[in-house]
Amino acid sequence: MEQHRPSSWGVLLIVSLAVFILVIDTTTMEVSISALVHDLDTNASTIQTIITIYTLVKAAFMLIGAKLQDFIGRKKAFLIGAAMYGIGVFTAATSQNAAMFLVGWSILEGIGTVLMLPATVTFITGTYEGKERAFAFGVWGGIAAAASIFGLIFGGYLTTNHSWRWVFALELVILLIIFALHRVLKETRPTESWKSFDRGGAVLSVLGLMALVFGILMVKEPSEWVIVPFLILGGIILLFGFYFWERRQIRNAKGVLVDVTILPERSFLAGNVVAIGQKFVSAGFIFIFPLFYEMVTGASAYETGIALLPMTLGVVVFSILGARLSSSVEPKYVLLLGIALAGAGLAALRDVFSLTTTAHDIFPGSLLFGIGLGLVLSQLTNLTLSSIRSERQTDASGIYNTTRQLGSSLGTALIGIVLALGFVRGLPSGQPSPYLPGQPLLSIGISDAAINQGMEWAFVAMILVVIGMFLAGLFIRKTGKIV
Structure with a gap:
């Protein structure tokens, strides 16, 4: 491993650029729904x-x-994914109707993402060691979290003043930079042949994850609740089937999709639980705060993003500082401190929301939450993946990124439901919700009690998840100061 080559930090630059576009793409589209409806x-x-x-x-x-990555090599998988993602971006940017946008954004970009994102993790584990790896993962996590808020600001500005299509133009420019720098990425040789590809495991995992995630997403639709238990239970059963299928494949010395024997490793399992919680809380916060701010005051997505700038700065600065801190403080303690500060930030925000809330009111709590989140991100990925031996890093990165996706889906679905239930609970008895899309709640006579109750319930739910994260974090093994 050549850690000190001049080009070695070029790997981190490419990884950071890739994670940045993968995250802002999603956030930007979520704040551009009205414009997409009109233009398509x-x-x-x-x-x-x-x-x-x-x-x-x-x-x-x-x-x-x-x-x-095991079949075609890490670099090739990443570059094929980037090329497919680029084709998807171009297709989405030039879409004339919803079908064209579906193919470009949902299918081509989606497939490109699943090839690129796991590789960004294994590029780091394969290139850096010690404090350099801790620093790289801190940057990786900080960029991913900050990009979600940057998507609100940048995407909101372009959608409001120009067009959502310009977001894709930015992504294409960044992809061109990635391809221009691709020579700094080191290729890895395939370690398995296509004959050993686990087709049964692939089918079970795809069907199980699709049913589970779709069921989770449908929680947001009360009219679909009748099918939600069947989807979620069916997904869980299929994933259990996948687990036992993989164990059987291992016993019979056959190819596996994922080496599931790494799952019981204490630090890896605990780290994945913390990762689910972190994505749950982050996605939940990014979902309900813009919803509140735009509904109550009529603020634009751009103005909402500006209100969250302190949180963004906290995440970015402390994800980098936290990574440096791990050379003098036990990383596990930095992680636990970050979880505690994130919880404290949520607690400070719990009761500040009303019809008259301004950006100044949420500044202290959101900044504290951002600082805590930054410290968590500075340690979590490294602590989780470093517990797995190097030859199983592709399996570990696949599981880790999958659990993060589950956490994000859970956060947006469940926190949204808790917010709605609290909101209804806070309404005067017998009063239906008079909210009309696009109309600020401030202008239609909604009571402070309803707003405060809904947001308080949502934040209490997130605080409970943070407590669970802290308990799970206690099971992560100490690694000693990183040198």
């Missing part, structure tokens, strides 16, 4: 379906995308 001559339900399909593709095929 469709309706909001169709656009929501396209977003759901994109989420399903990423979650269902992430394990396969990671495994392909």
Whole structure:
């Protein structure tokens, strides 16, 4: 391993650029629904379906995308994914109707993502060691979290003042930079042949993850609740079947999609639980805060993103500082401190929301939450993946990124439901919700009690998840100061 080559940090640059476009792409589209409906001559339900399909593709095929590194090599898998993603971006940018946008964004970009994202993790584990690896993973996590808020700001600005299509133009420029720098990426030789590809495991994992994630996403639709238990239970049963199928494959010395024997490793399992919680809380916060701010004040997505700038800065700065801190402090303690600070930030925000809330009111709590989140991200990925031996890093990265996708889906679905239930609970008895899309709640006489109750319930739910993260973090083994 040549850690000190001048080009070695070029790997981190490519990885960071890749993660950046993968995250802002999703956030930007979520704040551009109205513009997409108008420009593609469709309706909001169709656009929501396209977003759901994109989420399903990423979650269902992430394990396969990671495994392909073993069959064709890490660099080749990444570059094929980047090329496919680029074709998808161009198709989406030039879409004239919803069908064309579905193919470009949901399918081609989705498949490109499952090839690129796991490789960004294994590029880091394969290139860096010690404090350099801790620093690289801190940057990786910080960029991913900050990009979601940058998507609100940048995407909101372009959608409001220009066009959502310009977001894809930015992504194409970044992809060209990635291809221009690709020579700094070191190729790895395939370690398995196509004959050993685990088709049975692939089918079980895809069907199980698709059913589970679709069921989770449908929680947001009360009219579909009748099928939700069947989807979620069916997904869980299929995933259990996948687990035992993989164990059988291992016993028979046959090829596997994922080496599931790494799952019981204490630090890896605990780290994945913390990762689910972190994505749950992050996605939940990014979902409900813009919803509140735009509904109450009529603020644009761009203005909402500006209100979250302190949180963004906290995430970016402390994800980098936290990685440096691990050379003088036990990384596990930095992680636990970050979880505690994130919980404290959520607790500070729990009771500040009302019809008269301003950006100044949420500044202290959101900054503290961002600082805590940054510290968590500075340690979590490294602590989780470093517990797995190097030859199983593709399996570990596939599982890790899949659990993160599950956490994100859970956060947006469940926190949205908790918010709605609290909101209804806070309404005066017998009063229906008079909210009309696009109309600020401030202008239609909604009571402070309803707003405060809904947001308080949502934040209490996120605080409970953070407590669970802290308990899971206690089971992560100490690694000693990173040198």
